[in-house]
Amino acid sequence: MSDIPSALEPLYPEPGADLGSILDERLTSAAFDAAQAVVRCSRSLGIPSYAVGGPIRDMLLGRSVTDIDVVVEGDGISFAGELAAGEKGKMVEYARFGTALVVLPGGVKIDVATAREERYVKPGALPAVEPGSLDRDLLRRDFSINAMAVRLGPDEYGRFVDTYGGIRDLEAGLIRVMHDGSFTDDPTRILRAVRFETRYGFSIEDRTYRLLEDAVRSAVLAEVSRQRLREEIVAVLKEEEAHSAVSRLYEAGVWKDLFGSDYRLPKKLEERFQSADEAIVWYSELAEEHGLTGARPWLVRWLLLMSDTPLGTTERITSKFHLGKTALKSISELKERLEKVRRFLETGDFGSKSTLYRMMEGLAPETMIYTVAVSGREDTLHRIEQFLLELRPIEAWVNGNDLKVMGLPEGPLMGRLLAQLFDAQLDGIIRTREEAHIEARKIVNNRSR
Numbered sequence: 001m002s003d004i005p006s007a008l009e010p011l012y013p014e015p016g017a018d019l020g021s022i023l024d025e026r027l028t029s030a031a032f033d034a035a036q037a038v039v040r041c042s043r044s045l046g047i048p049s050y051a052v053g054g055p056i057r058d059m060l061l062g063r064s065v066t067d068i069d070v071v072v073e074g075d076g077i078s079f080a081g082e083l084a085a086g087e088k089g090k091m092v093e094y095a096r097f098g099t100a101l102v103v104l105p106g107g108v109k110i111d112v113a114t115a116r117e118e119r120y121v122k123p124g125a126l127p128a129v130e131p132g133s134l135d136r137d138l139l140r141r142d143f144s145i146n147a148m149a150v151r152l153g154p155d156e157y158g159r160f161v162d163t164y165g166g167i168r169d170l171e172a173g174l175i176r177v178m179h180d181g182s183f184t185d186d187p188t189r190i191l192r193a194v195r196f197e198t199r200y201g202f203s204i205e206d207r208t209y210r211l212l213e214d215a216v217r218s219a220v221l222a223e224v225s226r227q228r229l230r231e232e233i234v235a236v237l238k239e240e241e242a243h244s245a246v247s248r249l250y251e252a253g254v255w256k257d258l259f260g261s262d263y264r265l266p267k268k269l270e271e272r273f274q275s276a277d278e279a280i281v282w283y284s285e286l287a288e289e290h291g292l293t294g295a296r297p298w299l300v301r302w303l304l305l306m307s308d309t310p311l312g313t314t315e316r317i318t319s320k321f322h323l324g325k326t327a328l329k330s331i332s333e334l335k336e337r338l339e340k341v342r343r344f345l346e347t348g349d350f351g352s353k354s355t356l357y358r359m360m361e362g363l364a365p366e367t368m369i370y371t372v373a374v375s376g377r378e379d380t381l382h383r384i385e386q387f388l389l390e391l392r393p394i395e396a397w398v399n400g401n402d403l404k405v406m407g408l409p410e411g412p413l414m415g416r417l418l419a420q421l422f423d424a425q426l427d428g429i430i431r432t433r434e435e436a437h438i439e440a441r442k443i444v445n446n447r448s449r
């Protein structure tokens with residue numbers, strides 16, 4: 001067991017091999033404790049249990065494994081109940097799928113599922129599930145590299161189960177579906193295939209890619225709920241090499257299918273994603289140091305993905321996929337200010353401090369990062385930094401209450417006057433609080449005359 005099990009050698013064991021000591025070595029200490037708890041529970045109930053799916057794939061690739069997914073050949077929910085009780089953890093039950101989530105006292109999560117078969121009644125819809133053996137359970141999964149398991153208990157701890165050639169594909173770097181109906185059963189696998197391909201630098205196996213293209217052509221993605229699509233889109237945008245996945249999905253026709261025919265893939269995609277990554281690092285450091293609101297990198301990438309698409313279409317797509325209020329806000333911010341921001345980006349001239357302030361005021365951090373990324377200019381970054389650190393914290397010398405005391409009623413005029421006074425303060429035209437108050441009184445008196 002170790003705390004930093006990343007960057008280890010990949011391993012390609014034979015099916016049936018004893019991976020006990022490898023498992024112990026490659027799990028973080030918390031995941032190791034979780035696996036031991038499952039072994040204990042398996043022994044006390046006499047029910048076979050296995051660690052399966054993504055964590056096994058990642059363990060073999062030499063990556064860090066922090067959580068485990070468990071399948072039991074028996075009732076998963078009562079197993080999870082015993083596990084939670086035995087370890088003084090908590091359990092959340094998903095009865096419809098025969099799965100449960102156990103959270104151990106240290107916070108480690110264990111997904112426990114009944115080994116099951118799934119029947120897809122209709123493409124894209126959630127499947128009907130029936131209890132089954134481990135092998136049947138592995139067969140219903142998306143790709144061979146995700147269909148390997150390691151036995152945890154009650155005996156044969158560490159026995160490697162690879163019924164469907166997952167290790168062969170892992171070694172060859174191939175993403176291969178378990179059967180021809182995989183993408184129509186669950187069209188979100190179209191995005192998953194590309195995501196894994198990008199993440200591991202693998203290739204989608206030829207036949208699998210043809211099946212993927214066929215599935216896209218027959219518009220199966222339209223059958224999937226928008227919520228599930230949203231999760232998959234966000235997952236793509238969270239991948240480190242997201243730009244490759246984005247291009248590949250475009251080539252496969254996925255974006256046009258989901259977003260409509262006036263969707264345009266941005267030019268210079270890789271370059272822009274790279275600038276965005278740099279801008280995200282810049283902003284995160286700034287946010288940490290100065291206690292600013294954090295930004296969501298996937299949202300910046302979403303804005304980039306939409307950067308060559310008409311704004312109306314972008315807004316429609318963003319709300320269709322429930323990409324959140326901030327996303328919509330960022331999009332409409334861009335729409336409103338695009339011309340100004342563009343002019344500024346082209347000339348690098350933000351004008352006075354008040355102009356800069358008005359341009360940046362209230363923008364979501366994601367929009368600012370996007371602006372830096374698209375401009376690709378050092379001075380954009382400096383001016384935004386100036387806004388965030390120097391201008392935004394400035395308190396206005398005259399506020400609404402002061403104007404009310406001077407006899408001005410609340411209303412749009414008051415708003416305009418406050419903005420005018422604050423702009424003069426920012427630009428150094430008014431230099432002291434006193435001067436600001438004198439100026440305010442003068443304006444109010446002039447108006448009432």
Ligand code: CTP
Nearest residue numbers: 053054055140141142143146147186188189192
């Ligand atoms: N799975 C599947 N079909 C899907 C989603 C998941 O067959 N549409 C199976 C795969 O065996 C997968 C496992 O369920 O390994 C767990 O799914 P999930 O946690 O979504 O993915 P991971 O493979 O763990 O990938 P990631 O590293 O992105 O979390």
